[in-house]
Amino acid sequence: xxxxxxxxxxxxxxxxxxxxxxxxxxxxxxxxxxxxxxxxxxxxxxxxxxxxxxxxxxxxxxxxxxxxxxxxxxxxxxxxxxxxxxxxxxxxxxxxxxxxxxxxxxxxxxxxxxxxxxxxxxxxxxxxxxxxxxxxxxxxxxxxxxxxxxxxxxxxxxxxxxxxxxxxxxxxxxxxxxxxxxxxxxxxxxxxxxxxxxxxxxxxxxxxxxxxxxxxxxxxxxxxxxxxxxxxxxxxxxxxxxxxxxxxxxxxxxxxxxxxxxxxxxxxxxxxxxxxxxxxxxxxxxxxxxxxxxxxxxxxxxxxxxxxxxxxxxxxxxxxxxxxxxxxxxxxxxxxxxxxxxxxxxxxxxxxxxxxxxxxxxxxxxxxxxxxxxxxxxxxxxxxxxxxxxxxxxxxxxxxxxxxxxxxxxxxxxxxxxxxxxxxxxxxxxxxxxxxxxxxxxxxxxxxxxxxxxxxxxxxxxxxxxxxxxxxxxxxxxxxxxx
Ligand SMILES: *Cc1c(COP(=O)(O)O)cnc(C)c1O
Numbered sequence: 001x002x003x004x005x006x007x008x009x010x011x012x013x014x015x016x017x018x019x020x021x022x023x024x025x026x027x028x029x030x031x032x033x034x035x036x037x038x039x040x041x042x043x044x045x046x047x048x049x050x051x052x053x054x055x056x057x058x059x060x061x062x063x064x065x066x067x068x069x070x071x072x073x074x075x076x077x078x079x080x081x082x083x084x085x086x087x088x089x090x091x092x093x094x095x096x097x098x099x100x101x102x103x104x105x106x107x108x109x110x111x112x113x114x115x116x117x118x119x120x121x122x123x124x125x126x127x128x129x130x131x132x133x134x135x136x137x138x139x140x141x142x143x144x145x146x147x148x149x150x151x152x153x154x155x156x157x158x159x160x161x162x163x164x165x166x167x168x169x170x171x172x173x174x175x176x177x178x179x180x181x182x183x184x185x186x187x188x189x190x191x192x193x194x195x196x197x198x199x200x201x202x203x204x205x206x207x208x209x210x211x212x213x214x215x216x217x218x219x220x221x222x223x224x225x226x227x228x229x230x231x232x233x234x235x236x237x238x239x240x241x242x243x244x245x246x247x248x249x250x251x252x253x254x255x256x257x258x259x260x261x262x263x264x265x266x267x268x269x270x271x272x273x274x275x276x277x278x279x280x281x282x283x284x285x286x287x288x289x290x291x292x293x294x295x296x297x298x299x300x301x302x303x304x305x306x307x308x309x310x311x312x313x314x315x316x317x318x319x320x321x322x323x324x325x326x327x328x329x330x331x332x333x334x335x336x337x338x339x340x341x342x343x344x345x346x347x348x349x350x351x352x353x354x355x356x357x358x359x360x361x362x363x364x365x366x367x368x369x370x371x372x373x374x375x376x377x378x379x380x381x382x383x384x385x386x387x388x389x390x391x392x393x394x395x396x397x398x399x400x401x402x403x404x405x406x407x408x409x410x411x412x413x414x415x416x417x418x419x420x421x422x423x424x425x426x427x428x429x430x431x432x433x434x435x436x437x438x439x440x441x442x443x444x445x446x447x448x449x450x451x452x453x454x455x456x457x458x459x460x461x462x463x464x465x466x467x468x469x470x471x472x473x474x475x476x477x478x479x480x481x482x483x
Contacts, residue, residue: 001032042123048359062093064113094345104339114345121348124355125323133292139332140325144347147283147310148180150322152187154306157335158277168247174233176252176259177441193241197231197442222263229393230260231442248277254285256451257395257402259441268302277305284313287370287456288398299327316457317354321347366456373454377401380467399455405448412477413448419473425466428452
């Protein structure tokens, strides 16, 4: 990036001993060398960079954009003109955004640096997802929209890729209660065919009365593996919904308990056999080795068209981005081609900056901590459960634990979230399943409960204190609304 010989030649003109200059060059080299490596190898650095290095690198790229050329005559209707330098700061100088009207990933003539940043974000995404488990992935792109909007875009991308599927009008959606993917399906124009889930213990009981076959055996194992208090949508039930109008299936790996991950290997096999599309909502699943391995297995064993993951939930960026990945490079191209117009560079910048800052090593360390913290959360909640005569439900979610609220009445349950909020605990979800079923992803879940998370980036102290506060809030609502 910096021409060593040229610098030496310039510095030689100063009357400074050459051994001192050589020494100075060592420091300068170690500042810029990692940047050269990233630009050459197009993957995140192993060791994270300092903010000074990141700023320097971004300035370097941004100065390739035409709006930073002081001699340029700018007579277009848009020339990255901004009202205040503050906006330059907020965008790190990538004011042209990304993409051109016909393609989200096309290079922009006025934004050479921005285009490189855009391309770098995609290679970072592909590299990181392969490293964390999706070994045979072929394409990935960072999209400046959240998970739901990106699911919508990916589905439209598949429609663009397979024009002969035009007559297909239905999408099968194993029930999970989040409005974002539900609205995403609505936006695609496809009819949402929701497949109801069932309680794990109930399914196991039913299976015992049925004649054992391989399918039942496999699913019973799957339930044992992911927790008997979780809720499941058996692949058999999904299969029954397939008809000549079926476009595909939107499956889910990571969601709030009690929803278990879908049996995406089974669904992928089904999609392949039936020649229909399969989109995986992997919202916060990158942080789970189990889920990432499951996806890899699904890619190997069946059909997977697109896998969507949130950037903020997995990579510690501000909200606004997602990664659309695929074992099929064509899909990524089709998806970027149907994007309407230009887009903000910010979510892409945030993703690149976050990986530059953590480095692969820092990211892997955070994943390790997350696993430890999730285990710690369960231990602490189990202690609390003994004290309060409640139960940590048997749901093996990679980031969350589910805690029963069986000894609280309706009023107390309704008040618990607010009390926790006032104790400055944010993020837990209290669901009174006897009052409402939206949120439980099933019908008639037998226990009211609270879900507490230990996701990537959470600190050990957060977890210990949150469990303490849960005990406090639990007692406060019992006292305040005593029967
Ligand atoms: C967070 C989340 C969503 C919604 O994400 P948005 O970025 O707000 O659209 C959808 N599905 C799952 C599984 C999630 O975890």
